[in-house]
Amino acid sequence: MSDDHGSVYDGLLGGDSSQWAFGTDFEDPLAGVDTTVPEGTDAALLAEYCLMLGDDALIMSQRLSEWCSRAPDLEDDIALANMALDLLGQARLLLTRAAAADPGVVPALPEGSPVPAEDALAFFREAGEFRNVRLVEVPNGDFAHVVVRLLLFSVARLALLERLQGSTDAVLAAVAAKGVKEVAYHRDWAGRWFLTLAQGTEESRRRLLGALEALWPFYPELARTHPVDQALAESGAGVDSSSYRDEMDAVLDQVFAVSGIDRPEGAPLAGVRGRMGRDGLHTESLSRLLAEMQVVARAHPSGRW
């Protein structure tokens, strides 16, 4: 029995790893990029800043990936997985950058553990050590919920990444340049669905307004200045979050206007004595999310995957 396509079996046992999309060994994703911390930038602060941006992407990706096999249509299933993959890619680079800038942020693992830094950071930190905004961690709701969450998130992230392309840190500038293209698509996808649901049926409009009302209180945190990003902005490696608040508002107002929806009036979600997601103060849902995400990795702290 032979046929034209039998060659698909060849090489299964071979050692040529060049045919694997993700490589067969664990390679440093930042190989070839200048990882020296720029002059005038505090390495520990740079690491914290990378954790903030990396954790936003990681947790948002985790929530998006929960949609896999659950979307209203195959096309949207594929689109949601795509966006989850983009953000996962950004998270990996940013966590790896955090570890390179300040190895002190990486949790200790048993001696000789082959777990790479990005995974030690993703799977072996406690909820209070995560620096993401609270918007990305709350549990998924219906399809309107994912559309609104993604719209708010990508409006902020695109504004941030556009500015971060000019970072004095070569790694952040590279991550931003790649991310801008990805997040521009995410924002577009969310914006189109926002309009569709707003103008679709009474039911879709009702659900959209419900999701908007529920998520709006999380919006201001996306553009709230934190001492870390302020310090990084001063040194030229980062961006002050409040510097793009006006742009975010303008983009959203445009989407609201086209969709015939009034800007919500809900007040911002308070923190606890001023502490919010960026300070490690989260909603109750983050530790549940992490319990699930980290369970296998934590059971095998010396595991090789």
Added chain:
Amino acid sequence: MTTTVEPEPQERLQAAFDATIARHDRIEPRDWMPEAYRRTLVRQIAQHAHSEIIGMQPEGNWISRAPSLRRKAILLAKVQDEAGHGLYLYSACETLGVSRAELTDLLLTGRQKYSSIFNYPTLSYADVGTIGWLVDGAAICNQVPLCRTSYGPYGRAMIRICKEESFHQRQGYELLMTMMRGTDAQRAMVQESVDRFWWPSLMMFGPPDERSPNSGQSMAWGIKRNSNDELRQRFVDMSVPQAEALGVTLPDPELRWNEERGHYDFGEPDWEEFAAVISGNGPCNAQRLAHRRAAHEDGAWVREAASAFAARSTEEEVR
């Protein structure tokens, strides 16, 4: 007076069809085809499409718990590929005059089936690797001959799908290989997973030839190219050296090389279990369909909104 009797148009069409099949050429969507051929193809392609869509669940079960970010990316991309395969196959099926909505309905009401392998549970992360290695491996054995199947759109979809499946198989095998180089607990996890999936993988080729009701006609039509037992043997012969290289044992005491046949001899799968799973009583049949149904029903208002929005936009354009 002598008259030449013109063959009936139907007979001429049938003769042209038979000639195409005999030449091993492709039948294309606008060619005439016997109704039974069309029905068989719709059934087979739809079943294949449904398998891709239901098949997203057992592996999708581990996306949220993937133990490294790299593995999470690989797994998510793979499950996304399966959605893509479902899309190509539904499109191929639509060339035969049925809509994706009709086919979805046939799946959700249990009138069309999907591959039984997906009614087995995934119980550890090693299952992600084992599914790639054995389940995708068995699928490839089944599907590679379909690249030359007589219906054009199906054959062309299969060429692309087989390439991607073969990539998934390598990724799965590579995960297992990596885990085998890890801790004792990881090695045990791999062996346990292989023990569970070996026999269900052999069942993926269907019942033994003497008990396969649809095979004869499908072979004659060039839809199917090899018998169930031939493909099963090919899979076993392929998998044994791979298991050795991996360092796992296959759970079959009768498995041994037969010099005379030039093939491995192997034991008989549990056909009673196979029958139970096929008839809806597998470990996950109800769960898989319920998940699919819930996703479809939860999305109904979104699809309605999209249609209403599209209809309104078209109206405005016309005006």
